[in-house]
Amino acid sequence: MYTFKINDKEIKTTKNMSLLNFLRDEMQITSVKNGCSEGACGTCMVLLDKKAFRACLLTTEKINGKSIMTVEGxxxxxxxxxxxxxxxxxxxxxxxxxxxxxxxxxxxxxxxxxxxxxxxxxxxxxxxxxxxxxxxxxxxxxxxxxxxxxxxxxxxxxxxxxxxxxxxxxxxxxxxxxxIYSEDLKIENLYYGGAVRTKYPRALVKKINTSKALETSGVESVYLASDIPGNRNIGHLSFISDWDALIAVGEITRYIGDAVALVLAKDKESLKRGIAAIEVEYEELQPLTSPKMSLEENAPKIHEKGNVLFSQKLSRGNVENALKSSKYVVTHTYKTPFTEHAYLEPESAIAVPTKHGVHLYTSSQSIYDEQREVSRLLGVDPSLVEVTSNYVGGGFGGKEDMSVQHHAALMAYLSKKNVQVTLSRQESINVSTKRHAMEIEMTTSCDENGILTGMKCNILSDTGAYSSLGGPVLQRACTHASGPYNYHN
Ligand code: FES
Ligand code: FES
Missing domain, CATH: 1.10.150.120 ([2Fe-2S]-binding domain)
Structure with missing residues (x-):
């Protein structure tokens, strides 16, 4: 038995568990946030005998005989x-x-x-x-x-x-x-859902064996691509829905965040065991890791229509003339890397089944897109998908895509249970879209007085495996390429 004080109240428990989970799940103290569960972010900070400590690094055993204070105290x-x-x-x-x-x-x-x-x-x-x-x-x-x-x-x-x-x-x-952020929401009879992700960025899924997972205690059900009642592909741009909600047997994965199965369980521990019990047979294939590689003549097509999502050409004046007639001309190649948006709140959603559809509570930036994409996935009229946005713990454009919302909605719709899906920090980094990496070749010219005369720019943008917002992002890169300068060519 462990005894300690939380906000001056004496607590006794026999459970030895993470203090963060104890505060949030057993005590319903949700000011203590779960940003990473691995001691990196500080959103779970509490006072332990008046000194600041990260709750995710403490256990109920470690605080035995001590005193904890949260903002509520x-x-x-x-x-x-x-x-x-x-x-x-x-x-x-x-x-x-x-x-x-x-x-x-x-x-x-x-x-x-x-x-x-x-x-x-x-x-x-x-x-x-x-x-x-x-x-x-x-x-x-x-x-x-x-x-x-x-x-x-x-x-x-x-x-x-x-x-x-x-x-x-x-x-x-x-x-x-x-x-109240999405993971703070308290809903009765909540089940926990999660995805089995591909082991390889590019692999043929040959077989999925769900029987051991289904026999795992606490596991309620397992869902595969074949269970999706509506359109299996999602996509933020309605005219390019190329992102599989689940990769089916016989199909090829495209990135490390692809899901091959969904597991629904009564509690978080059973969910972890259920996910680990899914057996998937893969044939590993060579991944395409850069736009240059995917443009090579013999590169495999990762989508039916090929590997180029979008081309954009923007011109003004006569740049070739300007470059030819300018005193100075400089060409450089610049590279920007993929950048994680690093919002402190990992993606989280709760879906509650309604008579003919679902009610989704999310932490995303784009509820109307979620309504559209989820209704297509479920094969129901958009009016049957209600979406409520909770507070958003940071997004920066990274929470516009579907990450957990469609999986929570699908499991709730099929199981008729209330379902929460929350990504761990590592899973969030593996799954979420990133700021697009770009390779930019830029030629700039000026006259003898340093007055800029022309600029020519070739941008190769890496949208990753799926379209997401790759089209508009490239368009923005083109229109912003000249920066604040006044070029006429
Ligand atoms: S440091 Fe504890 S949740 Fe991030
Ligand atoms: S992370 Fe500090 S206000 Fe958003």
């Missing part, structure tokens, strides 16, 4: 100061990191109410914010310290009058941890 008068200061400083955007920031700040201010900027930076070094940047957060902590020192009692009500400085309307909920 901060005394109301003090919490109002944090709510005022973080909102006033504009330190809150998606808000997913903020309760953790508040905890680390409190850990500092409880022992040093007159901190320097460096003291604050040191106290926050375990907390990552992807949206705001740290300047405003540091400013907020300074404001909290000053307010506590001077006994200031903020009035957190705002009239919303035009001309009056007004903080964002959701700031207080995000700071106090009351804001």
């Amino acid at each position: 901060i005394e109301e008068k003090e919490r109002k100061i944090y709510e005022w200061a973080f909102a006033e400083a504009g330190a809150v955007q998606c808000g997913f990191c903020i309760p953790g920031m508040v905890i680390s700040s409190k850990g500092l201010l409880d022992i040093n109410i007159n901190p320097t900027e460096n003291d604050i930076k040191k106290a926050l070094r375990g907390n990552i914010c992807r949206c705001t940047g740290y300047v405003k957060i540091i400013e907020a902590v300074m404001k909290v310290a000053k307010a506590i020192r001077e006994g200031y009692e903020p009035d957190n009500s705002y009239t919303g009058k035009i001309g009056e400085r007004t903080p964002r309307i959701d700031a207080q909920d995000k700071i106090s941890g009351k804001a």
Whole structure:
């Protein structure tokens, strides 16, 4: 038996488990966020005997006899100061990191109410914010310290009058941890779903054996591509739906994030065991790892229509003349890499079956696209797919695609159960689309006075295995290629 205090309340448990999971799943304390579960992000920060620690690195056994505080446990008068200061400083955007920031700040201010900027930076070094940047957060902590020192009692009500400085309307909920993100949503009789991902980026799926998974205790059901009632392909651009929700037996995977089966289970542990019990026979094939490789004459076609998604040509003036008649001409090749969007909230969705369709609760950026894509997948009228967006813990364009929403919806529709699908940080990195890598050959010319005369640019953009937003992204790259400069050619 382990005994400890959480927000001054004595708790006893026989379960030895991650403190993060204990707080979120057993205690329903959702200000403590799960950004990575591996000690990297700081969204799960708690005070352990007044010192800031990451809950995902602690267990109930490790905190035996100790005391834990979360944002919910901060005394109301003090919490109002944090709510005022973080909102006033504009330190809150998606808000997913903020309760953790508040905890680390409190850990500092409880022992040093007159901190320097460096003291604050040191106290926050375990907390990552992807949206705001740290300047405003540091400013907020300074404001909290000053307010506590001077006994200031903020009035957190705002009239919303035009001309009056007004903080964002959701700031207080995000700071106090009351804001509900998708994984925080509490729904009765919730089942947990997850995907079996391909072992190889490019492989022929020869056989899928689900029998061991179905015999695993706690596993409710397993779904394959053949179970999809509607259109198997999804795609953000309605005219190019090329992304298989599940890769079928006899078909070839295209990237490491491809799903080959879905498992539905009564709890998270059974889900892990069920996923591990699915047996897939593959024939590994050589993957296409760059646009250049996929443009080679004998390159295998990863989609029926070939490997080129989209070509865009943009021209103005007469660039060949400009280059020929300019004093100086410079050509360089530039490369930009794939970039992970790195939102702090991993993808999460809950689907609840309705009489003829589903109600989806998501953390995505694009509810109407989800309605369209999910209804096509289920083969139902879009009006039968309702979508509610919860708070979004950062997106940056990376949460426009389907990642978990369609899988949650499919499992809920087929099983008639409430289903949650949440990606782990590693799975999110493997599955999510990235900022497109590009290879850019650019020729620039100018006259003897350095006045720019012409620019010619060839861009090869890597959209990855699926179209996603590759077309519009390439178009944007073309229209923005000249940067802020005034070229006439
Ligand atoms: S550090 Fe614990 S969830 Fe990221
Ligand atoms: S406000 Fe910090 S991660 Fe979004």
